[in-house]
Amino acid sequence: MLPSDKNPGSGPVDTSRSPHAQWKTLEYRNVSLHEGFWKRRVAVTRKTSLRFGFRMLERAGNLDNLRIAAGLIRGNYRGYVFQDSDVYKWLEAVAWGMGREADKELLSLADQAIALIEAAQRPDGYINSYVQTGESPEAWEDLDFGHELYCAGHLFQAAIAYQRALGDRRLLDIACRFADHIDSVFGPDKRHGTGGHPQVEMALVELYRLTGESRYLELAKFFIDQRGKGVMNGHRSYGPEYHQDHVPVREVTEAAGHSVRQLYLASGVTDLYLETGEQALLDAMQCLSKDIAETKLYITGGMGARFDGEAFGDPYELPTDQCYCETCAAIASLMWNWRMLIISGDGCYADQMERALYNNILASPALDGQHFFYINPLMLREPRYLRLSTDLPPSKVFIPNERPEWHDCACCPPNVMRLFSSLTHYLATHDANGIQIHQFAPAEIERDLQSGQHVKLTIVTEYPWQGQIRLRIEETGSDSWALSIRIPEWSQNPTLSINGNTVGEPNFEKGYLVLDRVWQAGDVVDLELGIEPMLVASNPRIDATRGCLAIQRGPIVYCLEDKDQEIPGRLLDVEIDQNKPLLTRWEGDLLDGVIVVEAEGQFVDNEAWHGHLYQPVTSPVQGATHPARLVAIPYYAWGNRKIGGMRVWIPEKSS
Ligand SMILES: [Zn+2]
Helix, strand or coil, rough: CCCCCCCEECCCCCCCCCCCCEEEEEEEHHEEEEHHHHHHHHHHHHHHHHHHHHHHHHHHCHHHHHHHCCCCCCCCCCCCCCHHHHHHHHHHHHHHHHHHCCCCHHHHHHHHHHHHHHHHCCCCCCHHHHCCCCCCCCCCCCCCCCCCHHHHHHHHHHHHHHHHHHHCCHHHHHHHHHHHHHHHHHHCCCCCCCCCCCHHHHHHHHHHHHHCCCCHHHHHHHHHCCCCCCCCCCCCCCCHHHCCCCCCCHHHHCCCCEHHHHHHHHHHHHHHHHCCCCCHHHHHHHHHHHHHHCCCCCCCCCCEEEEEEEEHCCCCHHHHCCCCCHHHHHHHHHHHHHHHHHHHHHHHHHHHHHHHHHHHHHHCCCCCCCEEEECCEEECCCCCCCCCCCCCCCHCCCCCCCCCCCCCCCHHHHHHHEEEEEEHHHCCCEEEEEEECCCCCCCEEEEEEECEEEEEEEECCCCCCEEEEEEEEEECCCCCCEEEEECCCCCCCCEEEEEEEEEECEEECCEEEEEEEEEECCCCCECCCCEEEEEEEEECCCCHHHHHHEEEEEEEEEEEHHHCCCCCCCCHHHEEECCCCCCCECCCCCCCCCCEEEEEEEECCCCCCCCCCCCCCCCCCCCCEEEEEEEEEEEHHHHCCCCCCCCCCEEEECC
């Protein structure tokens, strides 16, 4: 079943009627990708990852859990309590992926999953295979750890995707029955409490946006208001911040606790603001955003400094080797920043989305689309001791040659799939004045503006490898409208021309060029962002990277992999010379095609340190040095040949 042209739906977020959205999301089919960097990645997701995902859901027992819950087979539940959520995320990815071009085989696999969900749902609307297979004595028995609301939220999002992308409401009917059931259990005059893992909040707001049912919005607000009462015990010794129960959301001043929980909650709170306009919610989210951007954000867009508790650390606590940077946290960050962008019209949020997308998120899947990192460190000293996910058995802690296929806690792989399948959603928005371009990819964008005129434009670019971006107006009416284009934070001297005429001082607002004029079909806007490799320093308060530099080119952060260097096994002895130019070259056969950056530096022998960890400061002498050409590849592509030593931050040449 393909979506009807008569009833086009939105993408994952629909702010078209949100009263506090400065910008409105486009409809799902308003944007389509053309051949380029992202189309290739989306194609790998479509052709490989989605089928592979179904096989993994069978192998890990997710689908059997639903079969047992439905009474179709006998057996024991397998896996974590939130196994159902992986099925829902995978279904969401299928919906976004199939909405433009159906793949019958994939859709029939998805039909099998939907039939299981339908069969497993209780007559009262409840569904959760962990509870229904008898692993938990009763529904809602363990709100802190049970993940029933978390799984429900993912079901709602999958259902919304199926309706919007495919015009298929089977899952939506299931979702609404479950939402109604939840609404019958929880509320101000009913049971109090909320789930230990936020997620359902944003899903309920979206369900409200799709159905118009205000009870769902009220329920989202209820669950948000339940937080910060200190009734959750936390996990192990992590305290109530692990569950985001340490402070009421309106009093939040800093990012704390489990990073994915924090960022999913922030997405839900921001969604609630978009609908209600309650200023205290936005004030709190702005505080949270400022705290992260100024003290807790990795250069890769990663979040979560601590493996322990999968948590945010203290301000400036950003270790490179023992960091967490869960893939889901970066995806959650992208989702939250999208909502903040829509509220504020401020490009700083789109910058954060770009940073996460091209680095932390893109590093998770292998280029083959069927191996995934859960944790995304910025440094690997030796390939024996990388921890790959939250709690694999000890025998699997030691590193294999490649990213794992799947994880016992498999939240990340289907999260990547649903994001890549819906990526066009995040490229552009519209408002009463025109169209805004937030992320760059070869694409076609089509929209009826509020003035009534039909606008169609194409984007031609080799981004992120090149900084030239051509926007061509294909169709337009005769009224003026504004084309707004984000200038990324890293772009130092962008230049602009319209129909070949340089525009000297274009209007620039909150990170966007705003080109407001009467457009003609055939008009061409050429933007040159000036992508050059550059060295980046970090705030000296980040001890882990003090005295180090990172290489960045456009939105892409680079890393050194041991195997590319002149002397193998010496990444700990390497230094980079910031006074020498960085050179680039295109390597079409390397890692599906990348631009490699070369820097001048050296390997230091440090002979005086051999056999010593510590010496009086007067003793060591500078060891012999060997000049070296350092070869850097995009961070996202690391670990695709064989996982080995890697570092993003490189010590600056000492002499
Ligand atoms: Zn995850």
